[in-house]
Amino acid sequence: MDSFFEFAATRIIPALDAGLWTTILLIVPASLLGMAIGVTAGTARVYGPRPLIRVLDWYVAVFRGTPLVVQLYFWYFALPNVAVGDVRLVLPPMWAAIIGFALCSGAYQSEYIRGGLLSIKRGQLRAAQALGMTPLTTVTSVVLPQAFRRALPGCGNEIIYLIKYSSLASIITVNDLTGMGRSLAKSSFRNTEVFVVVGLYYLALVTVATFVLRAVEKKLEIPGFEGKKE
Incomplete structure (x- = not known):
């Protein structure tokens, strides 16, 4: 039997490198789309009309209250059973x-964006409107940038969680890091070595993402308003 390092160099790393690219192609669009949805839904839940707020509150309740595994099963396995006329909605595993x-x-x-918006004092809204700004301009140009800065640490944590939760994509046949690792472990019967390296790959992804998110937070800081004054 090959040593751990020989097995990792010849079998594990080449297989996981292919899965790593799939994982990145999964995480990046999901993170960007998730943030866009979060900003839009969070803003609408604070400033939108009552019927829209109720719909979005139900959306948040459903997706926060059900397991992510169940949601993935629905989109991949259950959705094709929902027919719109003669058309069945079949999504590829990646999508x-x-x-x-x-x-x-x-x-x-x-929820993070909503909390950030609610933390902004109402006086800023009245002051902006007194200067002749429309409600939409006030929200997008005055309130939302401040709220986003305050919500960014929470949104960043959600992206970190998403990197780790992306391993669940393998249950709907996506050949990501976990999927490639699982296939290799089944064929080689060397589960310990394979999943130790898989864990190291995810640790590296989280470390890089943490560094990038901290750099973004630092870039968006306003001197004199962020952190404690010395």
Whole structure:
């Protein structure tokens, strides 16, 4: 039997490198779409009309209250059974995973954005309107940028969670890091070595994402308003 390092170099790393690219192609669009959904839904839940607020509250309740695994099963296995006329909605595994992750992440991120918006004093709204700004301009140009800065740490944590939760995509046949690792472990019967390296890959992804998110937070800081004054 090959040593751990020989097996990792010749079998594990080449297989996981292919899965890594699939994982990145899954995480990036799901994160961006989830953040867009979160900002839109969170803003609408604070400033939107009452019927829209109720619909979005139900959306958040459903996607925060049901397991992500169940949601993925729905998009990939159950949705094809829903027919619109003669058309059946069949999603490829990758798109089912992206949509599932984005909608779930967006529900959580909308809560962070909503909390950030509610933390902004109402006096700023009245002051902006006194200067002649429209309600839409006031929200998008004055309130939302401040709220986004305050919500960014929470939204960043949600992206970190998404990186780890992306391993669930393998249950709907996506050949990501976990899917490739599972296939290799079954064929080689060397589960410990394979999944130790899989864990290291995810740790590296989370470390890089944490560094990028901290850099973004630092870039968006306003001197004198962020952190404690010395």
